[in-house]
Amino acid sequence: MVVPLRHYKELCELFAAIENPKEADMLLQDILTPQEIESIVERWQLIKQLASGKPQRDVAKDLKISISKITRGSRVLKYGTGGFRHFIEKMGKKYVIDK
Known part of the structure; x- marks a missing residue:
């Protein structure tokens, strides 16, 4: 399935409208299944460690x-x-992993 570009851009705007972790949680809980959330959380953890x-x-x-x-x-x-690296740097030491 190919997603229309305007739909993708609208989704990006939706995420850009998130103002705090509580709003992010509300949206993620509504837009994703528990399995999708688990997969994304796992991906973020492995990216931080790498x-x-x-x-x-x-x-x-x-x-x-x-x-x-x-x-x-x-x-x-x-x-x-470069999105992951951008956000790791943007979030600062809070997301630095000890080796």
Whole structure:
């Protein structure tokens, strides 16, 4: 399925309108299934650990997830749009992971 660009942009505007964590929680709870939330939370945790320089196998062991998921996250960090790195930097030390 191809999503119309205007629909995608509208969704981006929706997320940009979030003003605080409570609003983010309300939207995420309504827009995603519990499984989708779990998947996104897992992705964020593995990205933070990889960005901190933690070895892929250690991340997989810590989070109890497959190395293929870790490898995909690593590819996103290396070749993606830079969104994850941007937000890790933007959020500051609150999201820095100890190795």
